[in-house]
Amino acid sequence: MKRILFVCTGNTCRSPMAEAMLRKLARERGREIEVRSAGVSTVDGLPVSLHAVRVLKHRNVPVSGYSTALDGGSVIWADLILTMTTTHKRDLLQRFPQAVDKTYTLKEFVGSDKTVIDDISELEALYSEWQMKQALGQQLSSEERSRLIELEQRIPSFDIADPFGGSIDMYEHSAAEIEDALLKLLDKLERS
Template sequence: MTRILFVCTGNTCRSPMAEALLRKLAAERGIPLEVRSAGVSTVDGLPVSRHASEALRKRSIDHRGQSKALGTGSVKWADLVLTMTGGHKRSLLQWFPEAVDKTYTLKEYVYLHSEANGDIERLEKLYTEMHMKQALGGQLTDEERSQLLELERKIPSFDIVDPFGGSLEEYEQCAKEIEATVRKLLDKLDRRESEQD
């Protein structure tokens, strides 16, 4: 059984919605999963935001979870760690570099092996070179900087925008985006299971 951990900032909006949606949709499709969520900048025990709960209720989900701070136990437990943004992914990997092979943004994982992958790899290589050069007192060449900017424009965003503090409409829009992506995640997991059988 695959164990999936969703990660966002406070674990009161996006990751609990992703957790609850994946749990419900996987059960409906008969795909066995264990799902949890956590936050990179939170404390244990905060309630799920009122608007996130409402967006889930509109989908017939009664989610009463509480926030959980990201920790070693959660990361070790997971077979797959899916963050809501690239910033969450970078934070997580700073603390848990051993999780690099199983950590992606949700959208990055769903669209893995798409045409954007080569661009993403080139962009990550340029970022690495930039950080190395900066650490040594140097900087990117004009050509490298131009490539970096072009790739940033070309690659679609793999972030799910934080609705925190926003209107119910903003939470509803976020829930729709997460739900659509979670459905694609289930398609991918279902295909992977079929290939292993």
């Protein structure tokens, strides 16, 4: 059984919506998947956003639970970690570099453009090189810096819009983005 962890900032909007929707969609397809969610910048016990609850109820998706702070236990538990943004992914990997082979943004994981996936791999390698050089008091070469900028400009955004503090329409838009990606995720899991 696949164990999937969704990660966002506060674990009160996007990742709980993804968790609840995937649980329902997987059940409808007869797939056994364990799902959890957590936040990179939260505390345990905050309620799920009222707008997120309303959007899920509108989709007949049951939701319960409270926020959970991301910890090593959740990272170890997960077979696959899907973040809502590239920033969440970077935050997670700075804290848990051992999760690099199983951590993606949700949109990145379900994307199918090989060229974009290759560009992302190269960009991540450049970021790793940059962090290593910074730790040693060095800089990227001008060629590396130019390539990093080129890749950042070329790669499409893999971020799910953050509805926090916004209108119910913003939550609906975010939920629609998540649902579209989750349907692709289930298709991909069924093929593998």
